[in-house]
Amino acid sequence: MISATIVAVLVSMLLALVRAFMGPSFYDRVLAVNMFGTKTVLLIALLGFLSGRPDFLDIALIYALINFISVIAILRYFEYSNRKSSIQET
Amino acid sequence: MEGFWFVLTSVFLISGAFLIFTGAVGVLRFPDFYTRMHASSLTDTMGSGLILTGCLLLADHEWLVMAKLVMIFLFLLLTGPTANHALVKAALHSGLKPKLGAEPS
């Protein structure tokens, strides 16, 4: 049961990765990275339960935190600046 | 674990996994950024909530573990929608237009 969930999470991580590679616009990549991070949090929590070591939850918590901060950082530095060009590429 | 709790845990985990998976498919296949965002943000929040609830049922009465799970859940609940909101706002400000259907003439 846990393993099935882990497989589902892994597959969706793969799909998010494909989206991150494909782009096409900058925001799609950010979205995919954000999604990837959430999946990683879930994956680590589940792995912790699978191997019977709930210590891993600390790492999951860190990931949730880091994920949020990096999305905010990306937006903070690139929100109103020179992103026009890459949007027109799409 | 007794039968009832096992079934309940399975239901939470599997439905969470299903939501996560559909969200990922949506992100891959939907036509433009805003629809993709819609797919990912809704299913991410709900799916991770369900999966973490399933984990909560798995952690039988280890209070520290349960507290950490609740903290992760609250954290994701707060940050996920906030990050997505900020992302959409930034996209809208920078002039990324949503892809509309055929103009009604």
Next chain:
Amino acid sequence: MSVAIAVARTRDLFAATMLTGIYSLLSAGFFVVMDAVDVAFTEAAVGAGISTLLMLTTLKLTGQYESSSRPLQRIALVVISVTAGLLFYGFLDMPIFGDPAAPIHQHVAPRYIQHSAEEVGMPNIVTSVLASYRGYDTFGETVVIFTAGIGVLALLSYVRSREDVSQAALAPMQPHIILRIVSKILIPPILLFALYVQFHGDYGPGGGFQAGVIFAAAIILYAMIFGLDVTLKVVNPAVIQFLAALGVLIYASVGIVSLLSGHAFLDYSVLGHDAVHGQHWGILIVELGVGITVASVMLVIFFNFSSRVDKNQDSHS
């Protein structure tokens, strides 16, 4: 692997940065699978978090696209392939992963694993190895981080022009009410969690490095949302530079104390009334020193970079 190739291929440095973020997330996943909790923890905090942040700030300074003329490319390719070849050659001699006959499992590891409990008395062996058996190494790392902070200060010091910065630095995310409120809710628990990681390192994954990074990350989040000048009012840069030195000083003075009482440098056994107790105190204090140094050096670097960014923006507009 494929992420690395994509990073190398893309011209858009910004996409490259984000893909490196994913890469470090992935490698932390591998560490988790291999049961190296502490390594995964560090990778999560340092690799995925802080380095992505700093790279983003640098990108803001330098511009987004890689310059297209690269005359040194061929030489660099040769050098890199030779190095990689040598590494792989060395790799062939390494024992297979998990091989119980490997040298590391013969001498050092069993000694740490068997004697750590009685000599140091820590449930988490990684912490006792890092801070006690390998105390010199960790001290060296702390000094390296401190030196990095000094280097950044020397290159990009903002002290000269602090007046300009406080006028120029705008609070850039003013309109985001939701972001402001959510991060106001989130920052205190993050700081609390950093302290938990700091002092829980004896029992679970964690310790000074990670805690310092988390602490710095919380303050950086504040700076990003509420603007740099507000943050500089809360967190005085002079105090931070002082703290960066203080951390190293704490670590070194633990060593000096044990040296003065007739033991080897960084032998913590003298600090308590018996050896195990002394080890506890020593590790606690040393981790505190590491945490203080890491957090304040990260903040020094971030403040310097981002005050540069704000100034650049101001001169452009």
